[in-house]
Amino acid sequence: MATIKDLSLKCGVSVSTVSKALNGYKDIGEETKRNILKAANEIGYFPDSNARALKTKKTYNIGVLFSTMFNHGLRNEYFAHILASFNEYATGKGYDINFIEHNVGDRKMTFLEHCSYRNFDGVCIACCADFFDNEIQQVVNSKIPVVVIDHIYNEAISILSDNMEGMRQLTQYIIDQGHKRIAYIHGTNSSVTHNRLVSFYQVLRENGLTIPNEYVVEGIYRDSDTSGLLTQRLLDLQVPPTCIIAPDDYSALGVMNTIRRSGLRIPEDISVAGYDGISVAQALEPKLTTIRQDTDRIGTEAAKQLINLIERPMVTSISNVYLKVSLMKGSSVGYVTSTELNRPSRQSIVD
Amino acid sequence: MATIKDLSLKCGVSVSTVSKALNGYKDIGEETKRNILKAANEIGYFPDSNARALKTKKTYNIGVLFSTMFNHGLRNEYFAHILASFNEYATGKGYDINFIEHNVGDRKMTFLEHCSYRNFDGVCIACCADFFDNEIQQVVNSKIPVVVIDHIYNEAISILSDNMEGMRQLTQYIIDQGHKRIAYIHGTNSSVTHNRLVSFYQVLRENGLTIPNEYVVEGIYRDSDTSGLLTQRLLDLQVPPTCIIAPDDYSALGVMNTIRRSGLRIPEDISVAGYDGISVAQALEPKLTTIRQDTDRIGTEAAKQLINLIERPMVTSISNVYLKVSLMKGSSVGYVTSTELNRPSRQSIVD
DNA sequence: CTGAAAGCGCTTACAG
DNA sequence: CTGAAAGCGCTTACAG
Known part of the structure; x- marks a missing residue:
């Protein structure tokens, strides 16, 4: 993949300038900026997500936590539909989603360890066999923004089907x-x-x-x-x-x-x-x-609230959102x- | 999260030594190694996935590509079940899974761009409305290891329900x-x-x-x-x-x-x-x-073949695997x- | 057996 | 308005 350095050579400016142009900094010449954006498009340049995340501590990755037990998780239609719309909304905002798991290779991790290992920007907890599980509580009580579906914790935003x-x-x-x-x-x-x-x-x-x-x-x-x-x-x-x-x-x-x-x-x-x-x-x-x-709205609303909490923590209240059902x-x-x-x-x- | 530096200070050795001990290098003293492993466990240390990926070009992330059209993707029970078992197997081998999407935030990406942006180690293509889609072909023809479910391309491993x-x-x-x-x-x-x-x-x-x-x-x-x-x-x-x-x-x-x-x-x-x-x-x-x-075996087999292809490309043949069905x-x-x-x-x- | 150093690809104060 | 430099947290030749 092309790197920012390739792009800087191509444009005849420094990598700093390229980076700033790409990230919308104001202090860049109009024409320089236009050139860089054009070149970036031409070669299909995207910043490497890992390099960027390492520096910024922002991964644009959201972890989704659910039970994989029989009849749970992806095999549960209710949850699968919620996840589908959650994913569609998140994607539109630039976030990809990941599943949070217990074991990574031969080593076991707690859910929270998995979250810090991957640096998730936020976590959605849904469809759990046991919401009182100790490891789940750990995640809820951590610094990571959390949204929960169909359960209420004091410390997290809850999306509830009414x-x-x-x-x-x-x-x-x-x-x-x-x-x-x-x-x-x-x-x-x-x-x-x-x-x-x-x-x-x-x-x-x-x-x-x-x-x-x-x-x-x-x-x-x-x-x-x-x-x-x-x-x-x-x-x-x-x-x-x-x-x-x-x-x-x-x-x-x-x-x-x-x-x-x-x-x-x-x-x-x-x-x-x-x-x-x-x-x-x-x-x-x-x-x-x-x-x-309304699985569509539950998923969409959960993603929306979580991304708000991630991006504007100070103006996003920790509340419970009840979604309408219909007969x-x-x-x-x-x-x-x-x-x-x-x-x-x-x-x-x-x- | 604790970094490798914290760990090196705690153990009184250099970060190089810690890294090597953790990654199973042979040229490390028995006791030093034991100490480091013990300390790592104590503080729940895991290497930051982004930092590691930046250096090694290995993310332990697999991209999954599917159509999100109506009745497709996660809302399709057949695919959701395959994905569930794919995920379970991959997770056991240390790989997390990600969905491959078209747009990331305000900018559109091609599927292949998304793959390089996230540095996926491999890709699983499944449940597509159109396997002849140009962007999908691009991914198949790229250098990325690919496994495909229910379709045959010459260049990729196929898992097929018979x-x-x-x-x-x-x-x-x-x-x-x-x-x-x-x-x-x-x-x-x-x-x-x-x-x-x-x-x-x-x-x-x-x-x-x-x-x-x-x-x-x-x-x-x-x-x-x-x-x-x-x-x-x-x-x-x-x-x-x-x-x-x-x-x-x-x-x-x-x-x-x-x-x-x-x-x-x-x-x-x-x-x-x-x-x-x-x-x-x-x-x-x-x-x-x-x-x-047999959705369980399809998912498992796809994950297994893909991970083989990623980890042992030279001994993994590009073949078509047909899975038994039952009346x-x-x-x-x-x-x-x-x-x-x-x-x-x-x-x-x-x- | 251990460690100093370079470098992965970015971002961001800071200087000019 | 632009660029040199430091640094994010790791890994890995290389030297000792």
Whole structure:
């Protein structure tokens, strides 16, 4: 690759002058500057990123930290989509992205060590199996600018898909369709799960509904088999629910399969809802009733906030940004008629 | 971060000695070496990657090049899974991965410029909308070690999911189930599509089957709506097929929806097959008959070959590696009984 | 076995 | 307005 020295020879000026011209310093002659820029374009000159980083301590590299466990990381569609838009925004601002890993060759590094080894300008933490992991905390507590997705730390900017609001909209919609016996198979415990649960109960309460404890069970995100099994148990209850909310769209497939295997129809006999709004949910029939999380905006917003924090630390506040979700009505949640409402089995539950 | 100088002061030796000890040079005293290694571990010292790269021209960074178009890149499950395993292998060998992009900040770069700007040790090209793109060719023809997934260039190592073999197995299985009127909605033209088509026709011929031209139509990968529309046309034919092969599993959803909307059952009335073996295909009912592409091995193998090429260029041959696929029988392709075989409508087609 | 010195390709005070 | 010089943190011939 051509170096700054090649360019300086070609232009007949010193490397200092070239460097300043390229970096927009004011104290350079108009014509000199024009010449240098022209020559740089001609030979396709770009400053070597390593040399520049060594001097300036700025790499224009952002580290992305995520769990690589089964069903996590790149193999998780929700995260992969967020990463795609994160990358697109960052790239437009001149930042490349890197994955933060534990081991580099034969030596193990902590996440923070990896960050200083690579001199990342900032870090995005997302899709972690365990946000309380000690090594992750280290990164959050370091000097490196950090943005976190779907979790709140005091010390970092958080981008959150509005889970309280999402669950509120979904639950309210189901209730508005006449359902009173609503079951919720939720995902493994986390702050996301917690907020959804709180919101679920809250909306039930606001509508004067109570449900039996057996209607709320713990499943596993993105595990349709588990959700299928749990669905069977719900169907076997003496008074089964009229609607089942799955942990996510993918798991909803397991719920639907089990229901159909029992000879029941969706949504005529029993309704199903998901969460996420992944594409496959909309290719199913009936189309899944779900909450769409705006992965594009989550990724874009995370990148934007992080780059602001990197470039203008003093005017960027450490805040929590909640992103809107939207209800996708689909047709897997049916309308419960008043006849059904009068069934004794239901009455015994409602009050 | 601690520098090599800090470490040399702590150990009371020169930086040269520290550097050599850390890099496994032989001409260092046993005890000196032990001391240095111990101290390095204590303070969590890692050489600054930029400084090292500047001197050695080795970054331990691999660039990954892919299209970011709709339905491509990270938003494509097939590619995201390959990338995940590629990253896991590379990381274990000490390489981090970076995405290769067009624009860096306000200035546009060609892909090759981005590679030299970042000094990538090697490049993996995958999942491109257009492998004949001029900028991609530039990278392939450069001095940088390159591995390509699912496409063959003369100048680079190729890792290929065996599409000929996959399509062979799938088609043969369908024929073995008694089908003779098999339709194929294939994806947009590419070498992958071409090979699958060639193989499809070849197996038909080997089995003494011919199909009408209308049975082979061009769809779009991962576009279930288009596949749904094309399915409708196939169903409307005077002599419709008994089995439809979709471009991929995701598109198969569209095929299935259209079939069901027509009041037909799968597989009793008509059979469906996909391609890819993505997880959702196995969560459907009936389970989709499909070919599983081994994304784990593709990613791992690509990383392995690329790193070999980087580290031992003289003993690594530029070859094409074909990876095995496997048939997932599922239950969306049914058995066609002999009664059905004797139907006049079929006979008129077969010979 | 150890260390002084040069140099990788840049940027940036500083002097002129 | 321009350029010489120092230095970012390393590695690696080379000398001793």
